[in-house]
Amino acid sequence: PPPPKALNSGTEEPAPSSGLLDLSEPSAQRRVQLPAAARPSTPTPRYVWRVALRALSNLRLAIAELAVIAGLSACGTLVDQGQSPAYYVEHYPLGQVWLPWPIILPLQLDHIYSAPYFLGLLGLLGASLTACTTTTQWPQARVAQRWRFKPGVEALRALPAVTEMEGHSVRSVGQLLRDRGYQVFVEGARQAGAAGGAPTASGPPSSEPRALYAFKGLAGKLGPIGVHASMLAVLAGVSLGAVGRWEGVVMMPEGAASPVRELLHPASPFAWEAAAHAADLKFDAFQIDYRDDGSIRQFVTSITVLEEGVPVARQTVSVNQPLRYKGLTAYQTDWALAAVRVSALPLSDAALGPQTGTALSRTPPDEAGVSEGQGKPVPNTPRQPVQLSLPMAQLAGESPESKLFGTFLPLSTLGLPAEDGALGSNPRGISLLARDLQTVVLYDGKGAFVGVRRPGSNLPITVEGVELRIGAITPSSGMQLKIDPGVPLVYAGFLGLCITVVVSYLSHSQLWGVATEDGSVLLGGRTNRALQAFADEVVALGGKQEEEDPEVAAGEQDRSSSWY
Structure with a gap:
């Protein structure tokens, strides 16, 4: 016997579900809202977690975090980093500069990129990006991957862009959309015993397909997720570099050699040694390239990298050509x-x-x-x-x-x-x-x-x-030495950001079609970007004459639903 029907508080019994979400409803409307009576009197960890995620995913909060980080980074660019307190007292006197040393030192602007509150802001921004991705972007992308056919003409007329294609069949409209880069699904007549209105995958059709669904630009829905992931990679690289970085500034005379370990100091107690710490640097020669008028054009240093006394690498280092060896980067910065x-x-x-x-x-x-x-x-x-x-x-x-x-x-x-x-x-x-x-x-x-x-x-x-x-x-050659484990993550993040920002501007467009009683096809759709261009495209489709594809016509005999 069938199971007893559940009471529905006086409302009509819901229609059987086909297991597919209705794409006409915004994702925000599909979220289940707990009534006030159902909210726990004592907040549970699950409830607190959801509230925290909702607060962190707030767009205004993320923009404010990004603005504060940008402002602090600008201060770090304007203020010399990593100098002694006496240096700031001398070069940033009170009353003579807009940012004097009594503000720089207490606010840790002399090492802003490793200051605890700056790293905390990076972590907060990362939490906001993660919360937005998991609660908004990823669910929207998953919904965009699903498809279902509109139940009737009235549902299509409620869409933002609608046109009626006279003299067309559902299959010919599908062919037109496929030629325009859409992925197309057509629905054939239901076989006997088919449940829930879902299209059947096999068996002979009993009539011409009655509905279609088409989409293109799914990458535009995945683009924002890639943007967030790229930004998280940049934040992770910056944070990793702040706690794991080694750096040092040396002035070595020509012909001198020194272990890398003695030339560097850690940025934090959590910094770990890299493979380059076991090497030695020998400054073979220093040379200044002069212009015709006697001014200095460039100064370069010839450096040999030694491991256990054996030369393993040689390079001529200049201002724009640093030495890179096993994570160590040596920049030419000065001379004497x-x-x-x-x-x-x-x-x-x-x-x-x-x-x-x-x-x-x-x-x-x-x-x-x-x-x-x-x-x-x-x-x-x-x-x-x-x-x-x-x-x-x-x-x-x-x-x-x-x-x-x-x-x-x-x-x-x-x-x-x-x-x-x-x-x-x-x-x-x-x-x-x-x-x-x-x-x-x-x-x-x-x-x-x-x-x-x-x-x-x-x-x-x-x-x-x-x-x-x-x-x-x-x-003597002045060199700035640095070992930063976060640099690869930062580079990868910025590369991904450049790509995913462009991908995010791709429009995700969806179209539904239903055969009407007068032999035409009603076509409607929506998109997330370029609304006017999409509406013009739909209207232009309405003026197309039917051009039956011979291959499609031949395939109609053995398909009740198809995916172009």
């Missing part, structure tokens, strides 16, 4: 002059030994550097020049064209007396200045200009009774 080699030969008798009357010479210089020329005086009958490597310091300038480096050669280093005749007091000496690797300018103890020499020219010049020959200048 580390030292200058000079050959000094005293010409006066003041440099002679007090007892022997022989010129003072020096022990062989130490190749490591700073203490060169500081050996004990030893008698040496022929006069020998003293080989010195003088460290240079940056005196002025931040841009490559305004940099100025200098060093000082005390005469006491050469055994010459000071101004008052006492060794080691009131130091007097020679000043050497250089702006690049091309020229060195020399000044005497009173600051008077003496001359200019090209490094490595080996041409002598006499200053303060000392014959000097300028050797090579040792440059």
Whole structure:
């Protein structure tokens, strides 16, 4: 016996369901709303979860989160990141800039991208995107994949775009739609025993198909889901980089080598070491490329990557061509002059030994550097020049064209007396200045200009009774090193975002057709974008004359429903 019918509170008994959703109803209307009496007096975890999802999926909340994140990111672009507190006190004084250091430091704008509240905002935006995807976008996409035929003429006339195609059959209309890129389903007559009005998949038809359903642009419904997924990938990459990043800024002289591990520091306690931490970097050579007018065009560094002392990679790094090796990225950011080699030969008798009357010479210089020329005086009958490597310091300038480096050669280093005749007091000496690797300018103890020499020219010049020959200048290369595990996710997310944003603009159009009693076909539909263009397309279809496809006509004999 059939099961007892459930009471329906005085309403009519619902029609048997075919298992397919009615696409004419908006998804918002299909949500089940609990009456006030059915809501739990004590909120259950399930109820709280649904309320939270509804709140997080609010569009205005997501836009506000995105605006705040964009504003904080703009502050991070305008404010130098990762500097010492003294740097901000000096460069962002109170009352002289729009964002002074008393605001920068408490709000952590000096490291905004790793600040806890910034990461919290990223997490909140990710939660909003996830909630919107799961509660709105994904259900709409699933509904768009389903199909059912409209029950009659009145349901079609309620659609936004309607036209009547006289002299057409349902199957010929389906052929026209297929030629326009639609996927078409036609419904044949029901066989005996077919239930629920669903189209049958086999068996001979008893009449011409009476209804059709067609759609195109389903990717336009999936596009917003892809946009959300791409944004989540970007947020995940930024967050991963904030907690797992390693970075460092170094100034290495030419020919120096150092382990990568000693050049980097972690951005947080949660950062983990990468494969590149086991490598060493050797700065082989530094070179400056000049223009015809003498200005700097480019500066490059030749770097060798070593693993256990064995070279595994070599690359010339410039400003726009960083070194990439196993997650490590080395950017060329700066340069400096580390030292200058000079050959000094005293010409006066003041440099002679007090007892022997022989010129003072020096022990062989130490190749490591700073203490060169500081050996004990030893008698040496022929006069020998003293080989010195003088460290240079940056005196002025931040841009490559305004940099100025200098060093000082005390005469006491050469055994010459000071101004008052006492060794080691009131130091007097020679000043050497250089702006690049091309020229060195020399000044005497009173600051008077003496001359200019090209490094490595080996041409002598006499200053303060000392014959000097300028050797090579040792440059230093400024590198910014970074290991960021979130970069691949960020790149993939932005690539996906570029693609899915375009896909999202594809219109998802749906059409339904029903054969009328007078032999025509009533066609109606709706779309989510370009409403006027879609309406014009439907009206244009109404003016088409029937063009029967021979293949379709031949196939009518053995199909009661078909999917083009």
